[in-house]
Amino acid sequence: MRSSVQAIIINEGKLLTVKKYDYNKFMNILPGGGQEPGETLKEAVNRECREEIGVKVEVNELLFVSEYIGKNHEHARWDSETHVVVHLFSCTVPSDLNKLGKNIEPDPDQIGIEWIPMKELSNSDFYPKAMIPILLKYETEGDVIATYVGDMG
Template identity: 45%
Template sequence: MKVTVGVQAVILKNNKILIIKKQDDDGDVTYILPGGKQEFGETIEQAVCREVFEEVGITINVDELLFLREFIGSNHENAETNKNLHIVSPIFLCSMQPGDDISLTPPNPDPDQIGAAWINIDELGGLRFYPKQLVPQLIEIASGNKPRLCYVGDIN
């Protein structure tokens, strides 16, 4: 077992946030920020750009680090299934290239990805969104306020 790095992007536009829709093994839909695992030899910035392009089909600018999150699977729901997961996730505020829009057919989506969408930031709390503990801070960021903490700990 090892610790992995999983990068994520917060992309905001007109009071909406870009999210990835995934279908769980049980058929439920969950929502997450675009992102994925860093590959060997790749910088964190390169990883977030590649992952967003693969999942959404857009080129982004990595603007600033918002959060550093950990996910230690044995500490959360589905602990038995996720007991071997320990992921450190730098979460960046990113911006799209002018005139770019999300692709209807992304280049390389994850197998469980069923879509990408812009949702109103105020609707985020009503969705099965992860990491759910960041929803209030994401709403604040969309309002122009900086996050209170960068390191947010082991959250799901």
């Protein structure tokens, strides 16, 4: 089992995602990745965002905790032994959005970053699909107390 983090960055009605080609298809995911030994969750969010989107973010509150249990999902043939606990934080980016996507250290399957309008999220390549209604509710209702949302994948 490993601990992981993701950044939920919504600006002007758009969600910042990492575009990647993985499992033989294109998908958009939240910026994030695995927590390293000795690193706090917030430090992990910042490191992953610097690597994947090229900027240091302001890490705000913990919004959601989910799990990815590979054997339960469509990618089971690749991930059957994978179990990840994911901590999802609300984050904001610096006011200079021109820095996004520059000086990144992308994962091998990352092909860029993309802002997806929240109103188009349901029809996008966003993964995991089960997270879409949760993100839409968060955008419209705002305040959330850290909520365990279960096995997502």
